[in-house]
Amino acid sequence: MRTFVTIISKPLSAQESGFFMLVLLSKSKQIKAKEGVWLKRKQMLLLMLVISTVALSACNNKTGDSSPSSSVESSASATATASGTSEASEAADPFGKYDQAITINIGKAVDPSDKSLPAGDTPENNEYTRYIKENLNIDTKIAWTAANGNDYDQKVNLSIASNSLPDALVVNDTQLRQMVKAGMLEDLTQTFNDYASPLMKELNDKTEGRALQTATFDGKLYGIPGISVQADGVHTMWIRKDWLDKLGLEVPKTLDDLEKVAKAFVEQDPDGNGKKDTFGISGPQSGGQLYATFLTQTNNTFGFDPIFSSLHSYPGYWLKDANGQPAYGSIQPETKEALAKLRDFYSKGLVDPEMSVRKDATEPVVAGKSGIFFGPWWMGYWPLPDAIKNDPKANWQSYTLPLDANGRFNAHMPSTTHNWVVVRKGYEHPEVPVKMLNLLVRDEGPKFSSSTVNIANYPLRVVQAAVDESEFSAQALRDVLAGTKQPSDYANLTEYKLLKNDLENIKKVKLEPYDKLDLDGWNPSADLGAWSRLYSLMVGVPYYTGDYDKVYSLIYSQTKTMESRWANLKKLEDETFLKIIMGASPLDDFDKFVADWKKQGGDLVTQEVAEAVQQ
Amino acid sequence: MRNRAFVKHYYLMLIPGFAWLILFSIVPMFGIVIAFEDFNPTRGFFRSEWIGLDNFEYLFLMNDSKTIFINTIVIAVGKIVSNLIVPLTFALLLNELRVTVLKRWIQTIVYMPHFLSWVILSGILLDVFSHNGPVNGVLAIFGINPIIFFAKPGLFPFLIIGSDTWKEFGFNTIIYLAALAGINPALYEAAAIDGAGRFKRLVHVTLPGISTTIVLLAVLSLGNVLNAGFDQIFNLYNPIVYSTGDVIDTWVYRTGLLNLQYGLATAAGLLKSVISFVLIVVSYTLASKFANYRIF
Numbered sequence: 001m002r003t004f005v006t007i008i009s010k011p012l013s014a015q016e017s018g019f020f021m022l023v024l025l026s027k028s029k030q031i032k033a034k035e036g037v038w039l040k041r042k043q044m045l046l047l048m049l050v051i052s053t054v055a056l057s058a059c060n061n062k063t064g065d066s067s068p069s070s071s072v073e074s075s076a077s078a079t080a081t082a083s084g085t086s087e088a089s090e091a092a093d094p095f096g097k098y099d100q101a102i103t104i105n106i107g108k109a110v111d112p113s114d115k116s117l118p119a120g121d122t123p124e125n126n127e128y129t130r131y132i133k134e135n136l137n138i139d140t141k142i143a144w145t146a147a148n149g150n151d152y153d154q155k156v157n158l159s160i161a162s163n164s165l166p167d168a169l170v171v172n173d174t175q176l177r178q179m180v181k182a183g184m185l186e187d188l189t190q191t192f193n194d195y196a197s198p199l200m201k202e203l204n205d206k207t208e209g210r211a212l213q214t215a216t217f218d219g220k221l222y223g224i225p226g227i228s229v230q231a232d233g234v235h236t237m238w239i240r241k242d243w244l245d246k247l248g249l250e251v252p253k254t255l256d257d258l259e260k261v262a263k264a265f266v267e268q269d270p271d272g273n274g275k276k277d278t279f280g281i282s283g284p285q286s287g288g289q290l291y292a293t294f295l296t297q298t299n300n301t302f303g304f305d306p307i308f309s310s311l312h313s314y315p316g317y318w319l320k321d322a323n324g325q326p327a328y329g330s331i332q333p334e335t336k337e338a339l340a341k342l343r344d345f346y347s348k349g350l351v352d353p354e355m356s357v358r359k360d361a362t363e364p365v366v367a368g369k370s371g372i373f374f375g376p377w378w379m380g381y382w383p384l385p386d387a388i389k390n391d392p393k394a395n396w397q398s399y400t401l402p403l404d405a406n407g408r409f410n411a412h413m414p415s416t417t418h419n420w421v422v423v424r425k426g427y428e429h430p431e432v433p434v435k436m437l438n439l440l441v442r443d444e445g446p447k448f449s450s451s452t453v454n455i456a457n458y459p460l461r462v463v464q465a466a467v468d469e470s471e472f473s474a475q476a477l478r479d480v481l482a483g484t485k486q487p488s489d490y491a492n493l494t495e496y497k498l499l500k501n502d503l504e505n506i507k508k509v510k511l512e513p514y515d516k517l518d519l520d521g522w523n524p525s526a527d528l529g530a531w532s533r534l535y536s537l538m539v540g541v542p543y544y545t546g547d548y549d550k551v552y553s554l555i556y557s558q559t560k561t562m563e564s565r566w567a568n569l570k571k572l573e574d575e576t577f578l579k580i581i582m583g584a585s586p587l588d589d590f591d592k593f594v595a596d597w598k599k600q601g602g603d604l605v606t607q608e609v610a611e612a613v614q615q
Numbered sequence: 616m617r618n619r620a621f622v623k624h625y626y627l628m629l630i631p632g633f634a635w636l637i638l639f640s641i642v643p644m645f646g647i648v649i650a651f652e653d654f655n656p657t658r659g660f661f662r663s664e665w666i667g668l669d670n671f672e673y674l675f676l677m678n679d680s681k682t683i684f685i686n687t688i689v690i691a692v693g694k695i696v697s698n699l700i701v702p703l704t705f706a707l708l709l710n711e712l713r714v715t716v717l718k719r720w721i722q723t724i725v726y727m728p729h730f731l732s733w734v735i736l737s738g739i740l741l742d743v744f745s746h747n748g749p750v751n752g753v754l755a756i757f758g759i760n761p762i763i764f765f766a767k768p769g770l771f772p773f774l775i776i777g778s779d780t781w782k783e784f785g786f787n788t789i790i791y792l793a794a795l796a797g798i799n800p801a802l803y804e805a806a807a808i809d810g811a812g813r814f815k816r817l818v819h820v821t822l823p824g825i826s827t828t829i830v831l832l833a834v835l836s837l838g839n840v841l842n843a844g845f846d847q848i849f850n851l852y853n854p855i856v857y858s859t860g861d862v863i864d865t866w867v868y869r870t871g872l873l874n875l876q877y878g879l880a881t882a883a884g885l886l887k888s889v890i891s892f893v894l895i896v897v898s899y900t901l902a903s904k905f906a907n908y909r910i911f
Contacts, residue, residue, distance in 0.1 A: 157872055163656040178875050182657045277747075286853045354746045356853050357765045359738070567874035568679060574854045582766055584855055596678070 233414025283355025
């Protein structure tokens, strides 16, 4: 019998070990009873040993827990004096090189598929970190790395929960709020004023102060905001133009056209392999989003954003209702209508049958099984290079479609900022991350863009771009190709960091005729990196003239009640909508969802949004 | 005197186990206070704001709570039952096999999946049950339209229980085979001489011979009734199957680690531990009563 117990206790969990201990104690009881009193002393000894170990570890735990916070406090006061003196001795120079090397510990997101680092180089020691060392005399040490995306977020969350932050790191909205609330961050107001370079300040000014506002709490700046191009939040329809041509179809203008085309893509064998193995419209992958929301407004690949907005439905966004009151887009009747449409598409087999279950939604796009997907402008970087590698005729084109009943294209618009560089409270040199970003912003265009090493290896990188960079570049490229403007006309516009390069590269990858954007008018093999960017800019930004209706959310951050309730409300929403679309629940579950949503905190949240908007 | 030295030896051997237990099970228990606090990491356990039972109140208010408790119990009980019956049946069948080489081969092959992690197995399963996967390929032969298995809330618990059984039954079979090997062959010979066929021998010799093992394993697994298997479900689920597939552990993970609601997540975890503790005590009582299970 004993052998069995050891066998099964091995693969089992902590609870089992609790059980094991229980059994042990009862065993001792038996020994005591059986073998007489003289054993008792020994047993007491053992028991005391156990108890004292527990007590000891508890004490350790206590001291271990309180010491970091006390040391934080003491070092915080130390910094106050230290920075006071250093400011006095050295005038704030955004690009000043330190006399003595300064070390900064950072947390770093690493792209596991990134193979651009030459042998011997690491995320900690590469072209960019050496450049920083050379120019600023700053040593970047990596405290920990995690794969970008969920893994990184988790790692940051763990660092917050255990109160063991590196000196600086990049965080998202929820994390920023949590850290400010917990008082973990250094006030960067003065640092930013003194050390941000003129160019960085100009990029911030371009957003009319909205970017800095996102990181300002009670008048204090707690993070350096990244500034994304607004095109990241505009999602368009990408379609296989070669399939359309082959089947003799027009680019679908309305939702009804879209249905017809998708149907043809399913039934008329557009890839010509004799098998019915294609589908019309790609859907999100497992864990992906059906639409971008007011908290994550950008880069929603393979969602259905344009389908929703063509029906004037903006799920996940806060809008004004007919009475001018804030209302949540997901609970509006238009959203029900859009869900009904998508449900209809799905049941007819027009949408990827494995949407939301599939681990990688790019797979059918790359493999040439999907004919339509929705995404932002930069699809030329990913997944299209793989798609054209697999099929050099995969002519993916992007359109501001489908149109609404009035013939207009609607797009929900993003906030300027989605991530922030934050500095641990008490870090002696809060200006170090600012200087590193100064260097990045200044040299990203002229110096780094020709490098083969992925720019993501730059430590503490957040994108700081001019908000209208994509649209402006798309227009400039057309003007230069048409010969109406010269590259030299743009020489002074330093805020468009990559434009100079783009204009130099365009004729390398774009073939004549210059106004024809189909894939056969390009030469990707001349320079795939340049092609990715330029194809994205010229094909992926079809709205560069700005002729579309922009819809902004009333707020782009959480209110107080959302901090505790939003995750559950969002879960309810995601689950209900997916089930409705995929036919696992009836469409009328939507009404039940609306009632539940309001009851479980939605009404309260709506009220708070109204208050926030009034302020 | 000899006996005394023997006992000392035993206690020495306990030390690593105890160290492990204290470090990983006893010390982290102080974290339980988070369930009663509005936890703030910089303030730590001792200075975060005390909010009493607020977290538990909200926990009981939420529709989710009921769902995750029910799901957890359904999936865990399903796994317990099927992990008892399938390996037992398989062990009995294997035991009747007379070709030793074949027997060993089968034994080895069926317990291979036990050594693979769910991260790998989930990838395999998702492919096998995918739209163009082999399972749908077979269904197509019978004219059945492809089914997206992992998007069907009704099927999800069965897939979870089934795949867990598939992964673990080989390993559990070994326990039964060990028990079967312990039955005195003389009993079989005697039964054979008395004219008992294979089936009669199975019913009257084999089953009584391993009945204590069966009861023991059944009773011990009770302590696991709230462990539905985090890594398996986490790697296989998606929002569509939350209604039948979201369990306490996955919910705690999302709430605590992804949404930073430490208090709420800890409250749910604590509730689970309390219930599990009661079940462990019950299972120990039952074990000593029915299986005469006193390890020492």
